[in-house]
Amino acid sequence: MAVTSRTSSTASETPGEGYKWIALSNTTLGILMATINSSIILIALPDIFRGIHMNPLVSSNTSYLLWLLMGYLVVTAVLVVSFGRLGDMYGRVRMYNLGFVIFTAFSILLSVTWMAGGAGALWLIIMRILQGVGGAFLFANSSAILTDAFPRHQRGLALGINNVAAIAGSFLGLILGGLLGPVEWHLVFVVSVPFGIFGTFWSYSKLRDIGMRIPTSIDWWGNATFAIGLVALLAGITYGIMPYGHDTMGWTDPWVLLALFGGAAVLVVFAVIETRVKNPMFRLPLFRIRAFAAGNMAALLASLGRGGMMFILIIWLQGIWLPLHGYSFVNTPLWAGIYMLPLTAGFLIAGPASGYLSDHFGARPFATGGMVVAAISFLLLTFLPINFSYVFFALLLLLNGLAMGLFASPNRAGIMNSLPPHQRGAGAGMSATFQNSAMVLSIGIFFTLIITGLASHLPAEMYQGLVHQGVPAPDATRVSHLPPTATVFAAFLGYNPVKSLLGPVLAHMPAARVTYLTGRAFFPHLIAHAFGDGLHEAFYFALVACAVAAGASWLRGGKYHYVEGAELGSSGRVAADDRATTSLGELGVNPTSTNGRAANGRAANGRAANGNAGNGAKAGRTGGARGRRSAR
Secondary structure, X not given: OOOOOOEXXXXXXXXXXXXXXXXXXXXXXXXXXXXXXXXXXXHHHHHHHHHOOOOOOOHHHHHHHHHHHHHHHHHHHHHHHHHHHHHHHHOHHHHHHHXXXXXXXXXXXXXXXXXXXXXXXXXXXXXXXXXXXXXXXXXXXXXXXXXXXXXOOOHHHHHXXXXXXXXXXXXXXXXXXXXXXXXXXXXXXXXXXXXXXXXXXXXXXXXXXXXXXXXXOOOHHHHHHHHHHHHHHHHHHHHHOOOEOOEOOOXXXXXXXXXXXXXXXXXXXXXXXXXXXXXXXXXXXXXXXXXXXXXXXXXXXXXXXXXXXXXXXXXXXXXXXXXXXXXXXXXXXXXXXXXXXXXXXXXXXXXXXXXXXXXXXOXXXXXXXXXXXXXXXXXXXXXXXXXXXXXXXXXHHHHHHHHHHHHHHHHHHHHHXXXXXXXXXXXXXXXXXXXXHHHHHHHHHHHHHHHHHHHHHHHHHHHHHHHHOOOOHHHHHHXXXXXXXXXXXXXXXXXXXXXXXXXXXXXXXXXXXXXXXXXOOHHHHHXXXXXXXXXXXXXXXXXXXXXXXXHHHHOOXXXXXXXXXXXXXXXXXXXXXXXXXXXXHHHXXXXXXXXXXXXXXXXXXXOOOOOOOOOOOHHHHHHHHHHHHHHO
């Protein structure tokens, strides 16, 4: 019988006890750098567009704005599964190191941008997408490297620290973008270069491939259909939030509908292909592992609830709360990032602690409890007035951050612990794809809810407010009928929305009127009621997503680790594993053996790897027989 070859490090290559901390520190640096860059331009976009001499609010420039915002997220969502699979085949550290090189190289090219106008914007978009390729290599392999390096009783802590770095990085990026952009917009990209160079040399000199590898063929058809389908779907979501014709959003645009339904159809074809090829990139049988399936479902729903929240909170702060509290529109991007720090603090506090505790008590109580608390925090946010007291806002952000940190680390550890060693790269990539794709989908959903709320009330309120302040009726009619998207993007980018919308009209009005219209109070009061309706709908959506995620998390069952036969304890029972593992044969994988041991996690001599090792119980008869057949 043909046997798939398996390679792994030999005993002489096994690193010492301190290696796991080297792996943790290096992968945490890589993930922190990758996630900081996923959000660093959000606050710096006005400075970037001023630097390349473009107005992002001009309709012809909107596509540049969208792809600078979303391109990095889209490419990482599309590529992480393929790059995780490559890590399983050719070595996770090798692929991770390549990611550091690619990420650093395109960070350098971003930091030396010299062009302006459309050419400059296109250069930035292409370099950001290619930088995202490097980020995808880092995302896809970091969790698998840590799972290989740490014993299972410490994986929750390690993955918790790594996962908190990933989530905290997206918020730290806001602060860095707000601080560096006004000084010199190139610094937004320069900041990654020294860390990238240091991390590259450190990873190449210190990290070692100690995980299991199975050389196999690449699933070209699966890779192609997955990339085409997911890119089309995410691009459709991206353009769906833009106006189309007389509609406030683009969900009726034929091209958007074609992208959405066509992308979904191609993904269905991809799923069919993956059930028929010999070595699929997307291991659908992994979903037979309940801990893996439930953990990924919970992570997807949590990302749906969390992903767009950051954008909505930024708009709330920049467009309404900060101007009402004395901040000029140009300064609101930086202060929005600062005022959201309690959210980051919650992640930093709860993430490592819950990861450590989940090593001892399992993922279910912490991950489920985290989603329950997150749902409660979203419910409480609906009770805040638009012009809230910051103390209560900060406490609710802290509560939400604690809840998300409580969930994220144990959930990631539960997913990784459930995977067979040679499938950790692919499994981590699949998990990252669900989360990153859900982030893009969440942004589309949250923006849709906000803009729908604005569209129902804002035109009439804006017309009345402008006419009351002396704006000629024809100009007030024209401005009030503009799609709310322009108003939202203006607030998001730190532009004065009224000044951007009225433009030349202000030159023909009395100075006192102009001062009031473009001051800090007029626009926030004008938009508050309409924005509040959409904001509540968004919070209710996040509440439901987190509540369902809590249910999915509970369904994962008790504490679970995938265990190989070599991990038998002296008592003949596997420690800290109260449920049976899943054999590789049940996952559609050809089990192999080394030195008479079955690679499917059960001993070839009839002893059960996770049952009674001394009497050849039922698990030993079924799994061991399968292992003996494959060994022959």
